[in-house]
Amino acid sequence: MADRGGDGGRTCSFLVVAYGIQGHLNPARSLARRLAAIAGVTATLSVQVFSHRRMFPASSSGDEAEIVSDGVISYVPFSDGQDDGSWPTGSDQERARRRAATVDSLSAVVRRLAAAGRPVSCVVCTLNVPAVVDLARAHGLPLAVYWIQPATALLAYYHYFHGQGEAIASHAADPAYQAALPGLRRPLRVRDFPSFIVDEGTGGGDELSRFIHQEFRRLFEQMDEDKKVIVLVNTFEVLEATALEGIRPYLDGGVFAVGASTIPLPGAGEEEGRIDLFDQDVDTGYIAWLDAQPARSVVYVSFGSLLTYSAREAEEILLGLRRIGRPYLWVVRLEGRSPEVDRLLLSEATSAAAAEGMVVTWCDQVRVLSHPSVACFVTHCGWNSTLEAVECGVPVVAAPSWSDQPMIAHLLEEEWGVGVRAERGADDGVLAGAELARCVELVVGDRGTTATNMSAWKKRAREAVAAGGPSERSLGCFVKTVQELDGFVISTNLS
Structure with missing residues (x-):
C-alpha cells in the first residue's frame, strides 16, 4: 500500500x-x-x-x-x-x-x-x-x-491437463475425432484443438512448440497449487459466454473477461493506438490506394507478426489472388523474407497484374480493416487479428497454422458464422492458390448470412468495449x- x-x-x-x-x-x-x-x-x-x-x-x-x-x-x-x-x-x-x-x-x-x-x-x-x-x-x-487467447482455448487447455489429455493424445492423428469437453456446447474435433496439444500426441512440432507446451503445463500446475491466481481473458462476455461460464467453476481466483x-x-486519441515493432510501409501510400478502390472490393491478406512465407506459398497466394481478379493488399514482412520471395515479389511488381494489388511490409491493420473498400480479410487467425476483424465487421478467410489458430478458425466459421476456413495442404501446410480463391469467393459472394452475422457481432463488440x-x-x-x-x-x- x-x-x-x-x-x-x-x-x-x-x-x-x-x-x-x-x-x-x-x-x-x-x-x-x-x-x-x-x-x-x-x-x-x-x-x-x-x-x-x-x-x-x-x-x-x-x-x-x-x-x-x-x-x-x-x-x-x-x-x-x-x-x-x-x-x-x-x-x-x-x-x-x-x-x-x-x-x-x-x-x-x-x-x-x-x-x-x-x-x-x-x-x-x-x-x-x-x-x-x-x-x-x-x-x-x-x-x-x-x-x-480465446476463453475457449483456456477451457480446452484446462481439461487437457485435467483428465482429458490421454484421450485426446491417443486420437491426435485422427483430425475428425471428436472430444466432448465439459462446459462446451458441442464436441471439438482434433483439428480444432491448439496445435501444441495435437503435436504432443502425434510427436510432431518443433523445439519451440514443445517448449511452449511444457510451459502451458507448468502454468496450469501452478494455478492448481495457488488457488488465488486470477485470470483475465482478452475476450468479451457475449462472444464466448459458454466457454467463460464453463471455465469459471475450475479457477477459484476468478475469471474476468476484460477484452477486447x-x-x-471509441473516441480515443492516437496515443491509444498500437505500438508496432515493425516500421509501417507508409511510403507506398496504401491508404490513398485503398481510397481509390470501390467499396467492399479489396482482399486484405496478412499472416501476422511471426509467420513467414515459403517461396512456394508466396507463389500460391499470388496465383490465388490473380485468379480472384479483385484488388488486394498483401502484407509481407521484411523479417524472415527469403531471397526467393523477394524475387517473386519484384517480378509481380513489374508484371501487368501488379495494377490489381499492392504489397506492403507492414501497415496499420485496424485502419485497413475499418476502410470501406475492404471486402474480406485472409488471416492466420491470430487472436488480436480476429478481434479486430470482428470489431470492424470484416468477414474472414481463416487460414490457421499453429498455436490457438485452428481453434480460432473453428470459432469464426462454426460458432460465429463470420467466415470460411481454408484447408492447407496435408503434407506441406501450404495454402494453395485455388483454395484461397475458392474461399474468398465464398466469403465475398455471401452478402447474406455471413454479412448479417458479422454485422451483429460488430455491434456486440462495440457495445462490449464502450x-x-x-x-x-x-x-x-x-x-x-x-x-x-x-x-x-x-x-x-x-x-
Missing part, C-alpha cells in the same frame, strides 16, 4: 509483464493503460530489454535502469539473461538460467517501484513469462494471468478484487 501523491489517498499499483512480441505487447499495453484510467490506480508495463529498445529507439541504452513514461503508464525493461530477442528454448539448464535472470531483473523493478512510492499491489503477466510466477511468490504479491484489449476505445460497458465493468471488478487482497478497498469510477 502507498499514499497517492499529495492527496493522501491510496493507490493500487499494477506491474504488467509481457513477452516482448507484437501479439503480446499490444493487448498488455492496452490493459495497462485501461487500468491506469481507473481512479487511484497506476500501471507499469515491462518487457524484455530487446523489445523495449525497439519500442523506444530514440531513448538511451535500454538497460535495466531506464524508465519511459507516456503520461499514462510507465515502461521499464527487464533482462532475461540473453537480451537478444530469442525464445528461451534449449536445455533445462539454459531455461533455468534465463528464468532466474528474469526473476532477478523483475525483482529489481519491484524494489524500484516501491522506493518510488508505488509498491506493486499485483503482478499481471501474459503467456510465456513463467518467471513471473516465481516473482510473485518471492515478493508475496497477488498474481493475475492475462490470457491473450486490442481494439482502440465506456461503462461490460468489459470496463469487469476490469473494475478485477481491480476491486486486488484491492481487497491488498488489505484495503478504495472507491473507483466504475461502481
Whole structure:
C-alpha cells in the first residue's frame, strides 16, 4: 500500500509483464493503460530489454535502469539473461538460467517501484513469462494471468491437463475425432484443438512448440497449487459466454473477461493506438490506394507478426489472388523474407497484374480493416487479428497454422458464422492458390448470412468495449478484487 501523491489517498499499483512480441505487447499495453484510467490506480508495463529498445529507439541504452513514461503508464525493461530477442528454448539448464535472470531483473523493478512510492499491489503477466510466477511468490504479491487467447482455448487447455489429455493424445492423428469437453456446447474435433496439444500426441512440432507446451503445463500446475491466481481473458462476455461460464467453476481466483484489449476505445486519441515493432510501409501510400478502390472490393491478406512465407506459398497466394481478379493488399514482412520471395515479389511488381494489388511490409491493420473498400480479410487467425476483424465487421478467410489458430478458425466459421476456413495442404501446410480463391469467393459472394452475422457481432463488440460497458465493468471488478487482497478497498469510477 502507498499514499497517492499529495492527496493522501491510496493507490493500487499494477506491474504488467509481457513477452516482448507484437501479439503480446499490444493487448498488455492496452490493459495497462485501461487500468491506469481507473481512479487511484497506476500501471507499469515491462518487457524484455530487446523489445523495449525497439519500442523506444530514440531513448538511451535500454538497460535495466531506464524508465519511459507516456503520461499514462510507465515502461521499464527487464533482462532475461540473453537480451537478444530469442525464445528461451534449449536445455533445462539454459531455461533455468534465463528464468532466474528474469526473476532477478523483475525483482529489481519491484524494489524500484516501491522506493518510488508505488509498491506493486499485483503482478499481471501474459503467456510465456513463467518467471513471473516465481516473482510473485518471492515478493508475496497477488498474481493475475492475462490470457491473450480465446476463453475457449483456456477451457480446452484446462481439461487437457485435467483428465482429458490421454484421450485426446491417443486420437491426435485422427483430425475428425471428436472430444466432448465439459462446459462446451458441442464436441471439438482434433483439428480444432491448439496445435501444441495435437503435436504432443502425434510427436510432431518443433523445439519451440514443445517448449511452449511444457510451459502451458507448468502454468496450469501452478494455478492448481495457488488457488488465488486470477485470470483475465482478452475476450468479451457475449462472444464466448459458454466457454467463460464453463471455465469459471475450475479457477477459484476468478475469471474476468476484460477484452477486447486490442481494439482502440471509441473516441480515443492516437496515443491509444498500437505500438508496432515493425516500421509501417507508409511510403507506398496504401491508404490513398485503398481510397481509390470501390467499396467492399479489396482482399486484405496478412499472416501476422511471426509467420513467414515459403517461396512456394508466396507463389500460391499470388496465383490465388490473380485468379480472384479483385484488388488486394498483401502484407509481407521484411523479417524472415527469403531471397526467393523477394524475387517473386519484384517480378509481380513489374508484371501487368501488379495494377490489381499492392504489397506492403507492414501497415496499420485496424485502419485497413475499418476502410470501406475492404471486402474480406485472409488471416492466420491470430487472436488480436480476429478481434479486430470482428470489431470492424470484416468477414474472414481463416487460414490457421499453429498455436490457438485452428481453434480460432473453428470459432469464426462454426460458432460465429463470420467466415470460411481454408484447408492447407496435408503434407506441406501450404495454402494453395485455388483454395484461397475458392474461399474468398465464398466469403465475398455471401452478402447474406455471413454479412448479417458479422454485422451483429460488430455491434456486440462495440457495445462490449464502450465506456461503462461490460468489459470496463469487469476490469473494475478485477481491480476491486486486488484491492481487497491488498488489505484495503478504495472507491473507483466504475461502481
